[in-house]
Amino acid sequence: MILSTVGFYLLAAFFEIAGCFAFWLWLRLGRTPLWILVGVASLVLFALCLTRVDSVHAGRAFAAYGGVYIASSLLWLWIVEGLRPDIWDTSGAVLCLIGAGAILWGPRR
Numbered sequence: 001m002i003l004s005t006v007g008f009y010l011l012a013a014f015f016e017i018a019g020c021f022a023f024w025l026w027l028r029l030g031r032t033p034l035w036i037l038v039g040v041a042s043l044v045l046f047a048l049c050l051t052r053v054d055s056v057h058a059g060r061a062f063a064a065y066g067g068v069y070i071a072s073s074l075l076w077l078w079i080v081e082g083l084r085p086d087i088w089d090t091s092g093a094v095l096c097l098i099g100a101g102a103i104l105w106g107p108r109r
Contacts, residue, residue, distance in 0.1 A: 005054045005104070009065055012049035013072035019043035021080070060103060067093075067100025 022039030025031040055061035071093040074085040085093070 004052075006068075008049050008052045009068040010072065012046050012053075012065060013069050015042045015046035015049060016069065017073055017076045019046060021076070055104065064100040064104035067096035067098075067103075070096045 019039045019042030022035040022042060026033055026035040026039075050061065050065060053061045053065070055064075074089050074093050077083050077089075078085055
């Protein structure tokens with residue numbers, strides 16, 4: 001259960017970041033408008049992955065995803081864009097992941 005949730009969050013983050021980056025390539029870096037198609041397809045896959053997260057409530061699943069998105073965005077910054085995150089990026093991401101875990105897996109009444 002936890003492994004599949006984390007897996008779907010990581011896939012969702014990849015597809016969301018890739019989809020947004022495709023638009024960034026087109027609008028900010030002057031690449032071909034065909035990147036819009038890649039972006040839209042990737043964002044559809046993002047939404048599908050996020051609905052597969054094991055959570056009864058969508059709002060809680062989306063809130064917890066925020067921490068995963070932040071950490072994944074910093075990995076994208078490092079791997080794809082070639083800029084290594086600094087200590088403030090890393091400590092902020094860890095804090096967000098701790099918060100995401102508390103939201104998703106905290107004890108409920």
